[in-house]
Amino acid sequence: MDSENVYKASELFQAQAHLYDHILSFLKPMSIKWAVDLNIPNIIHNHGQPITLPQLVAALQIPEQKTACVQSLMRLLPHNNFFIIVNTNEQETYDLSPASKLLVKGTDHCLTPMVQLITNPFLVDLYNHLSKWTCGEELTIYETALGKDDYWSFMHQNSLHLKSFNEAMESDSNFVRLALRDCKSVFDGLTSLVDVGGGTGNTAKIICETFPMLKCTVLDLPQVVGL
Numbered sequence: 001m002d003s004e005n006v007y008k009a010s011e012l013f014q015a016q017a018h019l020y021d022h023i024l025s026f027l028k029p030m031s032i033k034w035a036v037d038l039n040i041p042n043i044i045h046n047h048g049q050p051i052t053l054p055q056l057v058a059a060l061q062i063p064e065q066k067t068a069c070v071q072s073l074m075r076l077l078p079h080n081n082f083f084i085i086v087n088t089n090e091q092e093t094y095d096l097s098p099a100s101k102l103l104v105k106g107t108d109h110c111l112t113p114m115v116q117l118i119t120n121p122f123l124v125d126l127y128n129h130l131s132k133w134t135c136g137e138e139l140t141i142y143e144t145a146l147g148k149d150d151y152w153s154f155m156h157q158n159s160l161h162l163k164s165f166n167e168a169m170e171s172d173s174n175f176v177r178l179a180l181r182d183c184k185s186v187f188d189g190l191t192s193l194v195d196v197g198g199g200t201g202n203t204a205k206i207i208c209e210t211f212p213m214l215k216c217t218v219l220d221l222p223q224v225v226g227l
């Protein structure tokens with residue numbers, strides 16, 4: 001049956017908007033990657049106060065004709081709660097939001113390595129193979145995309161990707177400090193623990209700092225332990 005005769009026009013427009021919203025939502029992570037690649041969170045942080053568009057464009061040292069493009073992205077990002085638009089003296093300025101503070105390099109809870117890993121073109125492209133993988137015999141999507149048996153063996157032949165992966169995991173595991181601050185009782189009575197798949201051991205190191213009497217062992221693949 002033709003959907004035109006079943007649904008009201010308003011319902012179809014609503015459905016169209018919903019669909020477009022979703023197929024264009026890849027711009028959310030891509031705009032965050034853009035800001036990270038251009039070091040915008042650090043530029044705003046170092047500026048010490050909300051930054052105007054001309055000041056940002058000057059700091060970025062980019063062609064002036066890209067100003068409108070920067071402005072569009074700097075309006076999209078606050079829409080998704082990355083950066084805040086502050087109107088100062090009738091001028092639009094940009095400040096850090098709580099989420100974009102996590103993108104300032106050199107701070108305790110910086111998650112830019114995670115942004116760089118997740119938006120890495122190789123990982124993003126994997127998902128173009130979902131349907132091919134579903135129809136094929138391969139156990140993992142990595143095998144479909146690359147002819148490798150799994151992600152770990154691919155990574156261990158790509159030192160740059162392995163480095164990026166480990167940096168991302170370490171940045172994430174720094175958040176364990178926050179959990180330890182408020183949930184110490186979870187470790188009450190323990191004398192030892194094994195972190196299986198513990199990567200470079202950052203989580204175990206943080207736990208040991210808080211509980212020096214706890215014997216922590218990290219188990220991971222030889223290539224990671226050997227780093």
Ligand SMILES: C[S@@+](CC[C@H](N)C(=O)[O-])C[C@H]1O[C@@H](n2cnc3c(N)ncnc32)[C@H](O)[C@@H]1O
Pocket residue numbers: 152169170172173196197198199200201202203219220221224
């Ligand atoms: C998602 S990461 C976790 C990283 C770690 N928890 C951290 O905070 O840094 C998963 C880890 O599992 C490891 N891994 C994968 N297969 C494994 C296996 N068969 N035996 C031990 N470790 C493995 C990977 O090398 C990787 O470091």
